[in-house]
Amino acid sequence: MDFKSFIKERRTKLGYSQNKFSKLIGITQSYFNSIERGEVKNPPSEEVLEKIAKGLELDTRETENLKYLAAIERTPDIIMEELSRMRSEVKNLKENAGSNTSLTDTFLNLSNIPIYERVSAGTGALNDGEITDYLSIPGIKNPGETFGVNVWGDSMEPTIKDGSIIICRKDVEIRNGEIGAFLVDDEAYVKRLKITESYIALMSDNPNYPPIFIGPGEKLVAVGKVIKVLSDI
DSSP: OOHHHHHHHHHHHHTOOHHHHHHHHTSOHHHHHHHHHTOOSSOOOHHHHHHHHHHTTOOHHHHHHHHHHHHHHTSOHHHHHHHHHHHHHHHHHHHHHOOOHHHHHHHTOEEEEEEESOOOOSSSSOOTTOEEEEEEEETOSSGGGEEEEEOOSSTTTTTSOTTOEEEEESSOOOOTTOEEEEEETTEEEEEEEEEOSSOEEEEOSSTTSOOEEOOTTOOEEEEEEEEEEEOOO
């Protein structure tokens, strides 16, 4: 069962009209209708999903299932196609070599990774409440240590295109020459780190942008190392 069918079936079972249910959970009827029809442009946030779950009287397991279906609903086609391909590989391997639980788990591991609109200040990490989406990406290890960020602008082209999503891993050393998400006195950057005997700088791959030199007294915080770039999704 898909996300919208799950919601409609449960709402109908409880005897709510779309109008009554939207009022119950505190969102507009037009927005709820678009969610239930699968026509919403921006997928419902975690907060809206919690409201829907509460209105549908879902228990903890059912709520997690609702969120899982929502994540699948908004996962880009390119990732779903890759997942389908990997599932086919697992099926063929099992048929040829017998069941291998460890191998199957590796191939079918789906990680719900939060996507942030921007890197920001606060605790030297990401701004609370700024999650705009979730992605399910096969094969990402330790998903709790990863996050995604929307990248706007051409300063890192051609490596990172304007409008790409970068997947970063927290608490990993960013070495000289590697790309990461950084904070410099609360200003956020996605740049390539350059360390010399004379200076530390954040470099753009686009030569039209000058280096950002880290001056004396400036606080440089490495938020996460870029481990994957998702473009054209």
